[in-house]
Amino acid sequence: MTATVFNLPDLGEGLTEAEILEWKVAVGDPVTVDQSVVEVETAKAAVDVPIPIEGVVARLYADAGSVVGVGAPLIEVTLRESAGERYREEERAGSGNVLVGYGTGDGASRRSRRRAARPETPSVPAPASAPKPSAEAPRVISPVVRRLAKEHGVDVAAIEASGPGGVVLRRDVEAAIARPEPPEETPDVVRIPLKGTRRAIAEKLVRSRSEIPDASTWVDVDATPLVELKARIGRADPDARVGTLALLARVCVAGLRRYPQLNAHVDTEREEIVQSSRIHLGFAAQTERGLVVPVVRDAQALTLAELAEALRRRTDDAREGRLTPADLTGGTFTLNNYGVFGVDGSNPILNHPEAAMLGVGRIVDRPWAFEGEVRLRKVAQLSFTFDHRICDGGVAGGFLRFVADCVECPELLVTHL
Numbered sequence: 001m002t003a004t005v006f007n008l009p010d011l012g013e014g015l016t017e018a019e020i021l022e023w024k025v026a027v028g029d030p031v032t033v034d035q036s037v038v039e040v041e042t043a044k045a046a047v048d049v050p051i052p053i054e055g056v057v058a059r060l061y062a063d064a065g066s067v068v069g070v071g072a073p074l075i076e077v078t079l080r081e082s083a084g085e086r087y088r089e090e091e092r093a094g095s096g097n098v099l100v101g102y103g104t105g106d107g108a109s110r111r112s113r114r115r116a117a118r119p120e121t122p123s124v125p126a127p128a129s130a131p132k133p134s135a136e137a138p139r140v141i142s143p144v145v146r147r148l149a150k151e152h153g154v155d156v157a158a159i160e161a162s163g164p165g166g167v168v169l170r171r172d173v174e175a176a177i178a179r180p181e182p183p184e185e186t187p188d189v190v191r192i193p194l195k196g197t198r199r200a201i202a203e204k205l206v207r208s209r210s211e212i213p214d215a216s217t218w219v220d221v222d223a224t225p226l227v228e229l230k231a232r233i234g235r236a237d238p239d240a241r242v243g244t245l246a247l248l249a250r251v252c253v254a255g256l257r258r259y260p261q262l263n264a265h266v267d268t269e270r271e272e273i274v275q276s277s278r279i280h281l282g283f284a285a286q287t288e289r290g291l292v293v294p295v296v297r298d299a300q301a302l303t304l305a306e307l308a309e310a311l312r313r314r315t316d317d318a319r320e321g322r323l324t325p326a327d328l329t330g331g332t333f334t335l336n337n338y339g340v341f342g343v344d345g346s347n348p349i350l351n352h353p354e355a356a357m358l359g360v361g362r363i364v365d366r367p368w369a370f371e372g373e374v375r376l377r378k379v380a381q382l383s384f385t386f387d388h389r390i391c392d393g394g395v396a397g398g399f400l401r402f403v404a405d406c407v408e409c410p411e412l413l414v415t416h417l
Contacts, residue, residue: 214388
């Protein structure tokens with residue numbers, strides 16, 4: 001029998017490392033072809049990693065919580081002869097099993113529980129030996145005393161015994177129960193490793209701020225007509241399930257078709273502005289893993305109902321941890337609805353390398369001049385952040401004004417379908 005080391009495979013999308021979330025096997029366990037042996041977390045998603053060989057686990061090269069680079073040793077398996085020969089044939093043929101899938105079936109909450117209870121470093125179990133007789137007398141003799149300690153969560157090993165021969169008596173347990181517990185000390189400093197999704201977000205934001213000379217402009221809008229349109233669509237076609245986010249996304253698509261300069265990015269290596277005719281619309285979504293930006297591809301080709309369905313599906317996938325790295329890359333423009341957090345405005349950092357982002361604050365009742373009178377209207381603030389290398393204030397202001405006009409008069413969208 002021979003042993004083979006299986007390395008962490010290429011996870012795609014330019015990812016170079018992953019964090020071990022949970023080992024699904026231990027040393028001594030048998031494994032079969034395509035069995036998922038470990039769950040890892042990349043900068044973009046959680047991934048189940050299958051193994052292309054069968055045999056018995058001889059060694060695990062990393063603990064849960066460790067970061068492993070692509071191509072680094074992951075697991076060592078003692079092969080059966082037939083399995084070893086088949087694995088060598090696959091290696092010679094250049095094939096190899098791909099990842100079983102991205103994400104997890106139980107979502108982010110299951111991963112949180114795993115992190116809270118990471119296993120210790122696996123090792124080969126020591127051979128069994130005969131039990132050694134205890135040199136100490138039992139601390140508790142009476143079943144009544146033992147039960148009393150158990151019911152109150154008292155550790156008898158920590159009690160100062162007053163009985164003969166070091167035996168814990170009932171009065172000892174009762175004294176321990178009555179004794180107040182010392183308050184837990186709050187640490188002055190809590191250190192949280194910057195890794196996984198949080199590190200990827202940090203690196204991207206730092207790169208955006210260091211490379212892109214961004215600028216922002218904003219305007220308050222009367223969103224009452226947009227809110228009323230959503231209600232009318234809901235009554236006329238409940239199955240469409242068109243929400244405010246979908247309507248704003250449709251407005252953005254129309255605006256980008258009118259101002260295509262903003263559907264672009266700067267290629268710093270070739271010193272070119274790369275402008276795309278296809279609109280891959282990203283939108284910010286808050287999840288337990290942090291802020292992610294799923295992408296709806298070719299949004300310009302979707303109807304309003306199709307766009308609403310695509311946004312809803314991407315949101316569900318984000319919350320359940322089912323997004324793949326491909327679902328989070330390739331965007332050309334981002335819509336950020338930070339109004340869901342109950343705030344009015346923001347000055348967001350651009351989603352590198354995109355050239356622009358529209359932000360939408362909460363929609364609230366405010367006094368507003370309407371038809372010669374001051375009335376309560378549904379008012380929101382729109383903010384627009386853009387790469388000043390791509391365009392100047394005229395284009396940025398024109399786009400934001402067009403968006404604002406569509407929010408205040410949604411009928412304008414009909415002329416830009």
